[in-house]
Amino acid sequence: MPTLILAALVLMLLGLALPITASYIVAAVTVAPALVQVGLPEPAAHMFTFYYAVLSEVSPPTALSCFAVSAITGGNPFRTMWLTWRYALPAFLVPFLFTLSPTGVNLLWDGPWPGVLLASVTAVAGLAALVAGVAGWVRGPARWPERLLLVGGGLALMYPGSRGDLTGLLLAAAGLVAHLAARRPRAPAPSA
CATH class of the missing domain: 1.20.1270 (Substrate Binding Domain Of Dnak; Chain:A; Domain 2)
Incomplete structure (x- = not known):
């Protein structure tokens, strides 16, 4: 459990500055092998890293996808980011379902x-x-x-x-x- 929480934090921080694909590629060679080392099946480890790479797009403070949506719709980017993050909060638990x-x-x-x-x-x-x-x-x-x-x-x-x-x-x-x-x-x- 501590390794999974640390991996989730690392993936969220990694996703603050990188798009989804780049975030997953970096995590696939750094985080996923560590998860496999502690006993996670390889598909679960890679799905965990991919899932959190995707969720980093709606995580504050950058939330790149929320800012892109706000630029297209003319909405307030910070309000969009917090509302999206609040709705996505239960999704942050899903990767733990197939790893615990x-x-x-x-x-x-x-x-x-x-x-x-x-x-x-x-x-x-x-x-x-x-x-x-x-x-x-x-x-x-x-x-x-x-x-x-x-x-x-x-x-x-x-x-x-x-x-x-x-x-x-x-x-x-x-x-x-x-x-x-x-x-x-x-x-x-x-x-x-």
Whole structure:
């Protein structure tokens, strides 16, 4: 885990000044071999480096793609950068999904189909719950207890494994049920 966090920071710093292709090429010969040395499968190590090379395009303070979009649309580049970064925050966790666990490589479609399908479905459900909890919106504004349940469930669902999947499913379902129960329209009281 410390190696992955350090690699992510290095890749984000590298991407501040380089376009995606150059950032990946430099990282493929420096960062990816280090990840393989600590036991990561080679496809996962290279996908990790490529993913963070892409995410560096929306990372402050440079966020090259946000400045390009703002120049085309005439928008405020700093506001665009922060809004884009906020929306992309859950995506920064995705590379950790296929690197933290041996079954995580199923997300790269490497392994038996039942494992690939289960890992993909739980990762998407985890991201959806995490985004709903962080954004604070499901079918309307979510309260803090619902948001905490959704974030906890999303994080647990994103970690591969049956224990995490079950815990995440229960937490996310509790947050969703609490939100839907609170938003259900109440019947008007009978008039006397």
